[in-house]
Amino acid sequence: xxxxxxxxxxxxxxxxxxxxxxxxxxxxxxxxxxxxxxxxxxxxxxxxxxxxxxxxxxxxxxxxxxxxxxxxxxxxxxxxxxxxxxxxxxxxxxxxxxxxxxxxxxxxxxxxxxxxxxxxxxxxxxxxxxxxxxxxxxxxxxxxxxxxxxxxxxxxxxxxxxxxxxxxxxxxxxxxxxxxxxxxxx
Amino acid sequence: xxxxxxxxxxxxxxxxxxxxxxxxxxxxxxxxxxxxxxxxxxxxxxxxxxxxxxxxxxxxxxxxxxxxxxxxxxxxxxxxxxxxxxxxxxxxxxxxxxxxxxxxxxxxxxxxxxxxxxxxxxxxxxxxxxxxxxxxxxxxxxxxxxxxxxxxxxxxxxxxxxxxxxxxxxxxxxxxxxxxxxxxxx
Numbered sequence: 001x002x003x004x005x006x007x008x009x010x011x012x013x014x015x016x017x018x019x020x021x022x023x024x025x026x027x028x029x030x031x032x033x034x035x036x037x038x039x040x041x042x043x044x045x046x047x048x049x050x051x052x053x054x055x056x057x058x059x060x061x062x063x064x065x066x067x068x069x070x071x072x073x074x075x076x077x078x079x080x081x082x083x084x085x086x087x088x089x090x091x092x093x094x095x096x097x098x099x100x101x102x103x104x105x106x107x108x109x110x111x112x113x114x115x116x117x118x119x120x121x122x123x124x125x126x127x128x129x130x131x132x133x134x135x136x137x138x139x140x141x142x143x144x145x146x147x148x149x150x151x152x153x154x155x156x157x158x159x160x161x162x163x164x165x166x167x168x169x170x171x172x173x174x175x176x177x178x179x180x181x182x183x184x185x186x
Numbered sequence: 187x188x189x190x191x192x193x194x195x196x197x198x199x200x201x202x203x204x205x206x207x208x209x210x211x212x213x214x215x216x217x218x219x220x221x222x223x224x225x226x227x228x229x230x231x232x233x234x235x236x237x238x239x240x241x242x243x244x245x246x247x248x249x250x251x252x253x254x255x256x257x258x259x260x261x262x263x264x265x266x267x268x269x270x271x272x273x274x275x276x277x278x279x280x281x282x283x284x285x286x287x288x289x290x291x292x293x294x295x296x297x298x299x300x301x302x303x304x305x306x307x308x309x310x311x312x313x314x315x316x317x318x319x320x321x322x323x324x325x326x327x328x329x330x331x332x333x334x335x336x337x338x339x340x341x342x343x344x345x346x347x348x349x350x351x352x353x354x355x356x357x358x359x360x361x362x363x364x365x366x367x368x369x370x371x372x
Contacts, residue, residue: 042299047256049233050249063236063252070233077263082304084270113228118268 024089024126028076031169035080041174043078043085073110074121080174081182084119086110087136091126097150098125100143108143111136120181124173125160128153132160133176210275210312214262217355221266227360229264229271259296260307266360267368270305272296273322277312283336284311286329294329297322306367310359311346314339318346319362 028045035041049072054065074088090102103123114121114136121136134151138159142148161176178185214231221227235258240251260274276288289309300307300322307322320337324345328334347362364371 036299039299039302042296042303042305044259047233047235048238050236050238050252052234052236053248061254062239063249063254066236066249066252068247068249073230079270079272079300079303079305082270084265084268084305086265110228113222113225114265116225117228117265119228119265119270 024091024124024131027169027171028089028124028173031171031173032076032078034169035174041078041080041085043076043080045075046072046077048072071104071106074107080120080177081185083181084114084117085121085177086114086119087122087124089124089126094150095128095153097152098127098156099150100148101150103139103143108140111140115140120177122177122180124163125156127156131163131165131171131173132156133163133173133180134160135180210277210310210317213355213357214275214310214359217357217359218262218264220355221360227264227266227271229262229266231261232258232263234258257290257292260293266306266363267371269367270300270303271307271363272300272305273308273310275310275312280336281314281339283338284313284342285336286334287336289325289329294326297326301326306363308363308366310349311342313342317349317351317357317359318342319349319359319366320346321366 025045032041032043032045035043048068049070050063050066050068051070052063052066054063056062056064074086076085076087076089078085088107090098092098092102111121123134123136123139125132125134134156142151161180163171163173163176166172211231218227218229218231221229234254235256236249236252237255238249238252240249242248242250260272262271262273262275264271274293276284278284278288297307309320309322309325311318311320320342328337347366349357349359349362352358
């Protein structure tokens, strides 16, 4: 079976998408492609910022010297229901907590700016074979707390919005966005 | 004098920024940096999509084989007053009209999607030493008209919102956004 069943109550074997060779980035790309083709949202991964130092021209020009010296902010950007979305995906192998060292300070500053200007920002966290949307507001709060170095898995289950594993798209994470930000509107 | 005066009625010598070695992209980057630092908006140029084929690792990893084989949509994205912005900058040396061949079909499709989902999309057109914001809705209309191959400069002056050349930022194009999309709100 290529894809797990679209069931609400997950069993571990059904959410172990990693065994099928799909990482979180591929799953998000698949979902974004589905949203685009079905006119649900326009969301895409920002290209990796590469400073182009030297190009070899020809029928197919190519970069032969490019450096990774620019800071990226969050990986995904888009529009959904008229709202600006800006988010990132983070995976941890740690099963009991999400280490905040996974987040860079400039990413927190970016999240603060997005919230200030009325956008939606969050992290998609892949932990313990489950996937959660955690609001930027919560991430910022814990990041700025000097007492917390990681967010316990149990707390993520409490404050986060679990993303169900289904079929086409495998992770239909817009359901979690609806629950987190558009509750009562739909 | 490094910068022209911030005057409403421009004389040609005052808007000839090209002589100062600033192209439209640099001017937009300068403006975006100003908006970021002054908490006005978060707008940035999307990185050029480069497919990374080979990286040379070391203290400073670099791309030694990268190809430009992905379609880009529009160059700039951001958030302003809670709204999603997605736009491009186009320069033409043609003084009497803006050839629609400057726009790719997939860019029109992208603009249509942004409008459909409630975002703001436009082109910033640099023509005849003047700069205008032209709404995506108008661009799409003329692009899809089989009769029109270019938008006359006179029509751009009529349907577009002129961007004044000033000081810090040199092109304060958010004024034109306000006029085009937020009139009466400010």
